[in-house]
Amino acid sequence: xxxxxxFSSCWQRVVESCCSKRLKPNEPEPEKQDTGVNIxxxxxxxxxxxxAISRPLPPTPVAVQPVQRYIALFDxxxxxxxxxxxxxxxxxxxxxxxxxxxxxxxxxxxxxxxxQGYIPANYVAPVESIDAEPxxxxxxxxxxxxxxxxxxxxxxxxxxIRNSESLKGELSLSVLDKGKVKHYKLQKLENGYVYVSKxxxxxxxxxxxxxxxxxxxxxCVRLGEPCKKMxxxxxxxxxxxxxxxxxxxxxxxxxxxxxxxxxxQFGEVHEGLWNGTTSVAVKTLKPGSMDxxxxxxxxxxxxxLRHPKLIQLYAVCTTEEPIYIITELMKNGSLLExxxxxxxxxxxxTDQIEMAAQVAAGMAYLESxxxxxxDLAARNVLVGxxxxxxxxxxxxxxxxxxxxxxxxxAKEGCKLPVKWTAPEALHENRFTIKSDVWSFGILxxxxxxxxxxxxxxxxxxxxxxxxxxxRRMSCPPNCPTVLHKIMMNCWKExxxxxxxxxxxxxxxxxxFDLDTSSYDDSTRY
Ligand code: AMP
Numbered sequence: 001x002x003x004x005x006x007f008s009s010c011w012q013r014v015v016e017s018c019c020s021k022r023l024k025p026n027e028p029e030p031e032k033q034d035t036g037v038n039i040x041x042x043x044x045x046x047x048x049x050x051x052a053i054s055r056p057l058p059p060t061p062v063a064v065q066p067v068q069r070y071i072a073l074f075d076x077x078x079x080x081x082x083x084x085x086x087x088x089x090x091x092x093x094x095x096x097x098x099x100x101x102x103x104x105x106x107x108x109x110x111x112x113x114x115x116q117g118y119i120p121a122n123y124v125a126p127v128e129s130i131d132a133e134p135x136x137x138x139x140x141x142x143x144x145x146x147x148x149x150x151x152x153x154x155x156x157x158x159x160x161i162r163n164s165e166s167l168k169g170e171l172s173l174s175v176l177d178k179g180k181v182k183h184y185k186l187q188k189l190e191n192g193y194v195y196v197s198k199x200x201x202x203x204x205x206x207x208x209x210x211x212x213x214x215x216x217x218x219x220c221v222r223l224g225e226p227c228k229k230m231x232x233x234x235x236x237x238x239x240x241x242x243x244x245x246x247x248x249x250x251x252x253x254x255x256x257x258x259x260x261x262x263x264x265q266f267g268e269v270h271e272g273l274w275n276g277t278t279s280v281a282v283k284t285l286k287p288g289s290m291d292x293x294x295x296x297x298x299x300x301x302x303x304x305l306r307h308p309k310l311i312q313l314y315a316v317c318t319t320e321e322p323i324y325i326i327t328e329l330m331k332n333g334s335l336l337e338x339x340x341x342x343x344x345x346x347x348x349x350t351d352q353i354e355m356a357a358q359v360a361a362g363m364a365y366l367e368s369x370x371x372x373x374x375d376l377a378a379r380n381v382l383v384g385x386x387x388x389x390x391x392x393x394x395x396x397x398x399x400x401x402x403x404x405x406x407x408x409x410a411k412e413g414c415k416l417p418v419k420w421t422a423p424e425a426l427h428e429n430r431f432t433i434k435s436d437v438w439s440f441g442i443l444x445x446x447x448x449x450x451x452x453x454x455x456x457x458x459x460x461x462x463x464x465x466x467x468x469x470x471r472r473m474s475c476p477p478n479c480p481t482v483l484h485k486i487m488m489n490c491w492k493e494x495x496x497x498x499x500x501x502x503x504x505x506x507x508x509x510x511x512f513d514l515d516t517s518s519y520d521d522s523t524r525y
Pocket of ligand 1: 337
């Protein structure tokens with residue numbers, strides 16, 4: 001097909017211009033190994049999402065010793081012949097960190113001992129860094145910390161250290177004491193020393209832990225064993241492998257479609273296996289449902305949007321139809337189905353708010369990148385293990401819409417998300433991050449009603465007319481009024497006074513902190 005050929009060569013040029021030369025795993029080590037990407041021992045193990053395109057890294061000052069030895073935080077099973085398999089706890093030596101998200105390393109221990117190959121950089125942490133400590137659970141929420149510490153296998157004094165939810169950049173210590181979990185803020189002095197009690201500051205967190213492992217000295221209990229790690233989901237790698245980060249038009253034959261997961265208005269979604277090794281989701285688009293050039297322009301941007309709460313776009317097959325969009329696979333499918341199936345049997349208000357907060361976090365990232373979703377709804381949020389939620393299909397609506405500037409009179413057969421769409425987007429085709437905020441209010445309603453269709457009993461037309469009179473949906477049954485207030489803020493007529501996603505994120509994340517009277521016993525010191 002001509003259009004595809006034209007597109008392929010133009011895409012190839014884009015890719016070539018973006019890709020930098022990379023060292024093959026078996027090429028000799030480069031002379032310049034000091035990559036300047038030493039991980040700050042105090043940093044969290046997941047590096048900030050960086051651009052998919054590798055950049056030259058600044059040279060490291062001579063005085064700084066590059067960190068070379070890393071410990072595996074998760075198991076990793078090689079996906080290509082050039083990858084290394086390893087298990088949690090294995091020690092690896094980084095040989096070349098310049099590719100950015102995939103490093104070349106040599107395994108010093110474990111199944112691949114003395115072999116050399118690519119490893120995902122976000123699966124390892126420098127030996128002796130806080131990330132490598134068995135008690136460091138950086139991204140664990142206060143409630144999850146309680147659930148984990150109270151789980152079987154933990155004894156009196158079991159503890160963990162996590163990022164504080166209420167104070168960004170600070171840490172909290174959670175300890176099990178007589179069947180209850182206590183939380184302490186780890187405060188910092190101006191000189192960087194940390195303390196629980198101001199009279200006893202420590203240069204490092206490890207020293208603090210070692211000290212309170214010897215004696216309680218004011219803590220409710222002497223620290224015991226680190227909290228047992230429940231099965232933790234390994235983070236998403238950047239791209240499927242080292243060579244799909246930039247070159248992500250992949251061979252169709254490398255994808256095996258295993259089973260159909262669902263169907264949407266533009267095609268089907270299948271569970272697939274890439275390279276015979278890696279489970280993925282494959283969206284197959286109905287021929288003619290979008291212009292491939294248009295899609296690829298958008299996909300260029302979409303692939304750079306990386307955040308733990310966004311579904312990662314891994315690769316595409318666009319040289320012939322049907323177009324394949326390959327993304328990470330989410331075990332529990334769409335949030336809408338998840339909510340409707342559950343109807344409150346296992347999900348509690350805490351879970352619902354936690355899920356809403358995750359969506360807000362993903363959207364806050366899009367907001368920070370000046371990107372608009374355009375079709376935010378529970379059907380476009382996907383759920384993984386442990387109620388993990390990620391926003392999907394961001395930006396795709398624009399590609400589907402583009403042919404006809406007004407989506408709502410657009411292509412035949414389109415189901416129009418009228419009930420999710422802000423008035424200014426509906427009437428004036430004005431889509432902004434603030435129209436996404438409106439949709440988020442509707443999504444919150446879906447979460448609180450376990451997937452009920454908004455404006456129950458009303459047709460699309462009736463809902464539009466009803467809204468035009470200044471009416472809004474009332475507080476759903478069993479929904480805290482604070483949450484209804486948040487929805488109402490999202491549905492303000494004047495889009496300028498609707499909250500930002502950043503605000504929505506912290507309002508939801510802090511919901512429980514604000515609600516509890518004794519956040520930290522440490523204030524007793
Ligand atoms: P969509 O065409 O995006 O509306 O997807 C249709 C259905 O496929 C959804 O309702 C989900 O149940 C399922 N689905 C879509 N994407 C994924 C994914 N990445 N992982 C798992 N299931 C998915």
